[in-house]
Every structure is written in structure tokens, then in C-alpha cells.
Amino acid sequence: MKALVAIKRVVDYNVKVRANSDNSDVELANVKMSMNPFCEIAVEEAVRLKEKGVVSEIVTVSIGTQQSQEQLRTSLALGADRSILVQADQPLEPLAVAKCLKAVCDDEKPDLILMGKQAIDGDNNQTGQMLASLLGCAQGTFASDVAVEDGKVAVTREIDGGLQTLSLSLPAVVTTDLRLNEPRYASLPNIMKSKSKPLATVNAAELGIDISPRTKQLGVEPPAQRQAGIMVSDVTQLVDKLKNEAKVIS
Amino acid sequence: MSILVVAEHNNQQLSPATLSALSAATQIGEVIDILVVGCDCQIVAEQAAVIPAVNKVIVADNAAYAHFIAENTAPLITTVADGYSHILATATTTAKNTMPRVAALLDVQAISDISAVVSEDTFKRPIYAGNLIATVQSSDAVKVITVRGTAFDAVASEGGSAPIEAVEQVHDLGISSFVDEQLAQSDRPELTAASIVISGGRGMASGDNFDLLYKIADKLGAAVGASRAAVDADFVPNDMQVGQTGKIVAPDLYIAVGISGAIQHLAGMKDSKVIVAINKDEEAPIFSVADYGLAADLFTALPELESKLS
Numbered sequence: 237m238k239a240l241v242a243i244k245r246v247v248d249y250n251v252k253v254r255a256n257s258d259n260s261d262v263e264l265a266n267v268k269m270s271m272n273p274f275c276e277i278a279v280e281e282a283v284r285l286k287e288k289g290v291v292s293e294i295v296t297v298s299i300g301t302q303q304s305q306e307q308l309r310t311s312l313a314l315g316a317d318r319s320i321l322v323q324a325d326q327p328l329e330p331l332a333v334a335k336c337l338k339a340v341c342d343d344e345k346p347d348l349i350l351m352g353k354q355a356i357d358g359d360n361n362q363t364g365q366m367l368a369s370l371l372g373c374a375q376g377t378f379a380s381d382v383a384v385e386d387g388k389v390a391v392t393r394e395i396d397g398g399l400q401t402l403s404l405s406l407p408a409v410v411t412t413d414l415r416l417n418e419p420r421y422a423s424l425p426n427i428m429k430s431k432s433k434p435l436a437t438v439n440a441a442e443l444g445i446d447i448s449p450r451t452k453q454l455g456v457e458p459p460a461q462r463q464a465g466i467m468v469s470d471v472t473q474l475v476d477k478l479k480n481e482a483k484v485i486s
Numbered sequence: 487m488s489i490l491v492v493a494e495h496n497n498q499q500l501s502p503a504t505l506s507a508l509s510a511a512t513q514i515g516e517v518i519d520i521l522v523v524g525c526d527c528q529i530v531a532e533q534a535a536v537i538p539a540v541n542k543v544i545v546a547d548n549a550a551y552a553h554f555i556a557e558n559t560a561p562l563i564t565t566v567a568d569g570y571s572h573i574l575a576t577a578t579t580t581a582k583n584t585m586p587r588v589a590a591l592l593d594v595q596a597i598s599d600i601s602a603v604v605s606e607d608t609f610k611r612p613i614y615a616g617n618l619i620a621t622v623q624s625s626d627a628v629k630v631i632t633v634r635g636t637a638f639d640a641v642a643s644e645g646g647s648a649p650i651e652a653v654e655q656v657h658d659l660g661i662s663s664f665v666d667e668q669l670a671q672s673d674r675p676e677l678t679a680a681s682i683v684i685s686g687g688r689g690m691a692s693g694d695n696f697d698l699l700y701k702i703a704d705k706l707g708a709a710v711g712a713s714r715a716a717v718d719a720d721f722v723p724n725d726m727q728v729g730q731t732g733k734i735v736a737p738d739l740y741i742a743v744g745i746s747g748a749i750q751h752l753a754g755m756k757d758s759k760v761i762v763a764i765n766k767d768e769e770a771p772i773f774s775v776a777d778y779g780l781a782a783d784l785f786t787a788l789p790e791l792e793s794k795l796s
Contacts, residue, residue: 359614451622
């Protein structure tokens with residue numbers, strides 16, 4: 237069966253982001269970019285399913301600027317077979333990204349669609365659910381375990397109270413949570429090999445779908461800063477402060 | 487302008503998280519209806535009916551909704567929401583799973599995890615793990631919104647008497663089925679509702695050492711949480727994770743033990759009223775947000791703290 241993995245190019249998780257000079261957006265000049273960590277987990281899961289013989293072909297897709305080719309090449313080095321870049325020069329909202337992905341899915345007809353549960357830039361946690369909705373298919377969000385059998389996929393989900401397992405008909409969208417797997421690093425020979433794997437580019441504007449923005453970002457600001465408090469010398473003083481100064485324990 | 491709030495519950499009990507979404511709704515408009523989707527959930531509808539902020543309770547009670555499977559609940563919510571200007575829910579895993587699906591059915595861009603209401607179409611929300619707060623204005627006719635529970639004070643839960651109305655519509659797409667669930671069993675309070683939370687990080691060194699925290703939690707009536715590092719190291723299950731990718735908490739007292747204070751973790755607890763940090767590394771970033779810091783070895787400090795709390 238065919239697996240499609242959606243990946244996003246984001247500011248590297250180690251970068252401490254800040255607002256730009258006029259507080260209109262995040263400062264992105266000269267900032268290191270990487271594949272969204274949740275997307276790395278999605279790629280890894282697809283590769284593991286291929287190694288188990290469950291998946292026969294892995295197609296990775298990114299919706300973004302031309303530079304997103306870097307992250308697609310990384311996915312090819314990690315084990316994907318081919319990539320598609322849906323090029324969009326403006327940042328797209330989750331709904332628009334889901335619509336672009338739906339157009340790709342209509343064409344590619346994957347059985348399983350894997351993606352990260354959220355991107356660490358916008359923290360929206362929407363695209364997978366929206367794609368499943370647009371495709372009218374099942375969704376298994378926040379996955380910590382994925383098992384394909386008998387034309388279905390069993391997805392164990394990280395929910396607030398613990399874990400929930402659902403059985404989904406295929407095709408299905410699965411979004412990955414942190415504990416699903418530990419992504420591998422690409423080996424040098426595989427990085428070399430990835431350069432000759434196919435990477436197609438289509439222009440988002442040519443897909444004939446409405447990707448116009450529905451929201452406007454009026455500005456960004458740093459969160460309210462907390463004042464550092466005091467250091468206490470020992471446990472006795474700590475308990476005394478909590479009882480008599482902060483009055484949070486009795 | 488009328489607002490539909492989707493209730494968070496377990497078919498038995500209305501979750502206090504719902505009161506936060508209602509609180510955000512009161513800042514947007516005055517007519518607020520609440521939708522209870524579930525199975526054998528009449529008792530939840532009755533609990534919702536006595537919330538003074540609620541104008542009307544709508545119940546959709548059917549086996550298809552028993553486990554809140556988004557494939558089934560999203561089309562129902564979409565149908566019920568006809569005529570409302572805003573659809574709100576508190577950003578629990580159920581709402582995060584469901585609301586984007588609702589938004590896509592309505593062809594609108596959802597707004598996740600708002601931390602403030604600026605106006606009926608403009609909201610603030612944390613981005614980049616809470617490193618920045620974005621102000622976002624929506625031009626969609628219907629606003630589909632999830633609400634950060636800790637950012638809105640709960641509305642009163644008793645004193646009203648709203649009418650209860652049933653909807654008979656059943657949406658069962660038949661493409662997803664419930665297999666089982668393993669819910670954490672604990673006599674301690676739920677993390678996001680507890681007034682005191684004590685959390686452990688990588689410094690705890692093992693899952694067994696969390697017993698040191700459990701003993702203190704039981705004396706304080708506290709919930710026990712963990713940093714992502716502790717979860718990644720398999721010390722404790724993920725449902726205990728506090729942080730941007732876990733649960734967001736804002737208790738009266740938050741005690742961080744053996745937690746360095748990665749931004750990821752701070753994003754999940756920095757709105758707590760009083761923060762205590764216990765860490766042997768005096769340079770740990772957690773101390774920069776702590777009201778009271780104790781630079782000490784946790785393996786000696788915790789037993790001492792436990793004995794002093796008696």
C-alpha cells in the first residue's frame with residue numbers, strides 16, 4: 237500500500253524566536269530552518285512500515301516555498317521514495333494546506349496519510365483533522381502506536397485521560413505524537429542517494445482551489461514576563477514561605 | 487450574535503474545562519447555548535442546565551457519539567451550529583481532535599487555543615511554544631475556536647435553570663470504531679483542575695523515584711505532573727506531561743522538581759500563581775520564573791519536605 241507523508245519546514249526547535257522590529261511577525265531572517273519534529277516522527281513511522289513490508293511506496297509532500305525542497309530531500313534520505321513540493325510563496329493557513337494536500341491525495345490515492353500532530357511554529361494542531369474532513373475519511377490523531385492489519389489501521393491515541401485505541405477504515409489520516417517512535421538520522425550514503433530520487437514541483441496557484449487567507453495576523457508580542465523570585469536556603473524556609481508569605485499551603 | 491459552546495464531559499460528569507470555554511464565550515456575546523454530544527449523557531445535560539451563563543442546553547444522545555469519535559460528532563456539531571456566529575470548546579484532546587474537522591466542514595479557518603478575546607473577531611493566541619503571542623483577526627462568517635482553559639477564569643457552575651432540548655439526528659459514518667481505552671486511575675486530582683501540582687523532570691532519574699513526589703502530593707492534595715524529558719525517558723506516562731505538547735496547567739502552587747525549565751515546559755505552567763523550583767543546578771532556567779527557588783539535591787530535599795508537611 238501507498239503511504240503519503242506531509243512535512244513542513246519550520247524554524248528549528250532550538251532557535252529562540254522573537255518578534256521582528258515592528259512587531260508584525262516573527263523574525264525569520266537568518267534563522268535556522270528544519271523539518272518540524274512531529275513530521276520527522278511521521279516520516280520515521282512510514283519508513284518502519286515499509287521495512288515491515290506493510291507499505292510499498294512512500295511519497296512525501298510539502299506545501300511551502302521552494303526552500304522546502306531541503307526538507308523533502310531529507311525525507312528522501314530517510315527512506316521516502318519520491319517527493320512532491322506544492323509551491324506557495326506566501327505562508328498558508330492550515331485549511332489552505334489541507335486543501336492542497338487533498339488535491340495531492342485525489343491524484344495519488346494513498347491508503348495511509350501520516351503527518352505531525354502540529355507544527356511547532358503556529359502550534360495550530362489542525363491540518364490533519366481538516367484533511368481527513370475534506371477527504372471524508374477516518375482520522376487517528378496524536379498517535380502513540382500504529383498497526384495496519386486486514387485493511388484497517390489500529391491507532392492508539394494520547395488523550396487527556398490516558399490512551400484510546402480506534403480502528404480506522406483505510407484510507408485514513410494519522411497524526412503523530414511524540415512517543416510513536418524515535419526518528420533515525422540519515423546516513424551519508426542515503427543522503428547521497430536522495431539527490432537522485434524524484435522530486436516534482438507543482439504550483440499551489442495552479443491547483444484551482446481557494447487558498448486565500450481567512451485570518452489576518454495583527455501583530456505578535458512577547459508573553460508577559462514573570463519576575464524571578466527569591467532563593468531560599470533550605471526546606472524549612474521554603475515551607476515557612478509557602479505557609480506564611482504565599483499562603484498556598486496550610 | 488449567538489454562541490455555541492461544545493461541552494467537554496465523560497457521559498457522567500461535565501468537565502470543569504467547559505466552564506473556561508463558557509467564560510471566553512461571555513466575553514464575546516450574551517446568548518450562549520451549550521451542546522452536549524455523547525451517549526447516555528442526560529445527566530451531563532442537567533449539570534449544564536444549572537450553569538447561569540447558559541441560555542439553552544442542546545443534547546445529542548446516541549451510541550454513535552459514545553466515544554466522541556470526531557468523524558461522527560463533527561457533522562452533528564456542524565448541523566447544530568447552523569445560525570451561530572461562534573463555536574467554542576476548551577482545548578482538550580477531544581476538542582483538538584474534533585473542532586478542526588468541524589471547521590473544515592464549514593470551510594472556515596479554525597483558531598486554536600486562544601488566550602484572550604480582543605473583540606468578537608479578534609483573539610490572542612500563543613505561537614512558537616508560547617514564546618510569542620499573536621493577535622489574529624478572523625474574516626470567516628463563523629468562528630470556530632478552541633480556548634486555552636487556564637487563560638479564562640471558570641464561570642459559576644450553579645444557580646441557573648436553562649431549558650434542555652434534544653436533537654435526534656444521528657451521524658454515524660461507520661469508518662472509525664472504538665476498540666478500547668486505558669485511562670489513568672488515580673485518587674489524586676486531575677492535573678488541569680488541581681490547585682496544587684508537583685512535577686518531576688529528568689532529575690528524578692527513574693520512574694520509581696516519582697514515589698517521592700506521590701508521597702508529597704498525597705499530603706498536599708496535589709496532582710503529579712512531569713516534564714517532557716521525564717516522559718521521553720519513560721519514567722512516567724504521557725498523560726502526566728505538562729508543557730506545550732502536553733497539558734497546560736495554572737494551579738495556585740506549582741512545584742517543579744529536577745526540571746531544568748525548557749521553554750517547552752515553561753509554556754505549560756508559567757501562568758501558575760506561585761512557582762517553586764527545586765533543582766541542584768543553581769543556573770537552571772527554571773529559577774528565573776520561580777517565586778521560591780531551592781538549590782538542593784532533590785533526593786534529600788523531597789523526604790525532608792514530606793516530613794515537614796506533616
